[in-house]
Amino acid sequence: MITVENLTKSFRHDQSSRSDVVALDDVSLEVPAGAVLGVVGPSGAGKSTLARCIALLEKPDRGAIRVDGTDLVALEGAALRAARRHIGVVPQGDSLLRQRTAAGNVALPLEAAGMPAPQRRSRVAELLDLVGLTDKAPTYPDRLSGGQRQRIAVARALAAKPSVLLADEPTSALDPGTTDSVLTVLDRARSELGVTVLVVTHDMAVVRRIADDVAVLEGGRVVEHGKVLDLVAEPGSRVSTSLLPETDQAPAVPGVRHDVVAEVVLVGFAAVGALLPEAAARFGVELSILGGGLTRLGDTPVAKFRIGLTGERSESALKWMVDRDAHVRRTPVSVDGVAA
Numbered sequence: 001m002i003t004v005e006n007l008t009k010s011f012r013h014d015q016s017s018r019s020d021v022v023a024l025d026d027v028s029l030e031v032p033a034g035a036v037l038g039v040v041g042p043s044g045a046g047k048s049t050l051a052r053c054i055a056l057l058e059k060p061d062r063g064a065i066r067v068d069g070t071d072l073v074a075l076e077g078a079a080l081r082a083a084r085r086h087i088g089v090v091p092q093g094d095s096l097l098r099q100r101t102a103a104g105n106v107a108l109p110l111e112a113a114g115m116p117a118p119q120r121r122s123r124v125a126e127l128l129d130l131v132g133l134t135d136k137a138p139t140y141p142d143r144l145s146g147g148q149r150q151r152i153a154v155a156r157a158l159a160a161k162p163s164v165l166l167a168d169e170p171t172s173a174l175d176p177g178t179t180d181s182v183l184t185v186l187d188r189a190r191s192e193l194g195v196t197v198l199v200v201t202h203d204m205a206v207v208r209r210i211a212d213d214v215a216v217l218e219g220g221r222v223v224e225h226g227k228v229l230d231l232v233a234e235p236g237s238r239v240s241t242s243l244l245p246e247t248d249q250a251p252a253v254p255g256v257r258h259d260v261v262a263e264v265v266l267v268g269f270a271a272v273g274a275l276l277p278e279a280a281a282r283f284g285v286e287l288s289i290l291g292g293g294l295t296r297l298g299d300t301p302v303a304k305f306r307i308g309l310t311g312e313r314s315e316s317a318l319k320w321m322v323d324r325d326a327h328v329r330r331t332p333v334s335v336d337g338v339a340a
């Protein structure tokens with residue numbers, strides 16, 4: 001588990017203005033053990049600085065960083081070096097050594113830790129298997145694709161059995177198919193090894209695919225933070241706007257009068273599959289889908305629809321859906337009955 005409390009980091013000045021740059025401004029967040037946190041936000045928001053502080057590559061001005069309960073900021077010397085070994089880092093960009101094979105790159109941290117050769121060989125084989133690149137052991141980075149190089153970088157970061165894995169833009173510059181193979185490996189680190197993963201990304205597809213939690217940074221501050229499936233249900237949240245289908249372009253149905261128009265977010269198989277037709281049948285109302293659609297967050301189906309209800313018991317049908325965990329937001333009904 002990673003806990004960040006009131007983390008603040010300024011850099012002396014930025015070259016253009018010569019004023020101090022506040023890269024992180026009182027940032028607090030938590031990543032539960034074995035969860036994947038996606039850290040997103042615009043360029044310059046402080047995402048990399050946050051990852052570098054947690055990796056102990058940058059010392060914050062203020063605040064605490066606890067990994068499994070130990071405050072890392074307070075550590076020095078040998079204790080700091082030992083703590084670093086519990087944090088695996090996949091750096092931004094191409095980070096493999098060109099003159100070493102894939103296996104040689106994965107072995108680096110094990111050599112540095114003084115692991116004897118026979119154990120090293122079997123650990124490297126395990127790691128190559130984990131990232132699905134056993135056959136690339138003798139291959140040099142130049143002969144690997146961008147996605148394969150990133151998977152080797154993940155294997156290297158996991159070599160010393162860290163409890164935490166930090167990946168800074170692990171999929172930038174990769175095409176969608178290759179991105180998927182890298183995300184599968186990060187997901188496997190969590191599911192098979194129980195590692196807590198923090199992924200810095202500008203790509204919401206990464207959050208959609210593997211994140212349990214998400215933190216949105218802007219100007220060095222956390223502006224949204226929580227479980228992805230909770231945040232998508234919050235109307236108007238940044239996470240909801242970027243991950244769920246749009247409902248704004250709801251086509252008006254001429255001459256159809258709705259008694260109630262609402263935006264509904266449904267999370268999970270049961271809700272997505274059955275809630276709307278069941279509500280309509282149970283309360284004898286006409287239910288029209290005016291816009292929106294279905295998507296998937298990780299393994300969970302999520303739908304966002306704008307619906308129109310017609311019939312005496314429309315209000316009761318809506319309340320029944322809320323009681324069954326549908327996230328409902330009423331929208332005004334215009335003269336012709338369609339959402340304004």
Ligand SMILES: Nc1ncnc2c1ncn2[C@@H]1O[C@H](COP(=O)(O)OP(=O)(O)OP(=O)(O)O)[C@@H](O)[C@H]1O
Pocket residue numbers: 011012013014021022023041042043044045046047048049050202
């Ligand atoms: N070593 C440094 N010296 C001076 N300023 C820095 C340094 N590192 C980061 N900054 C500044 O701190 C702010 C946050 O930068 P950071 O790289 O953490 O943002 P980011 O969200 O990761 O951006 P990007 O998505 O572009 O990588 C920026 O204004 C940046 O210019």
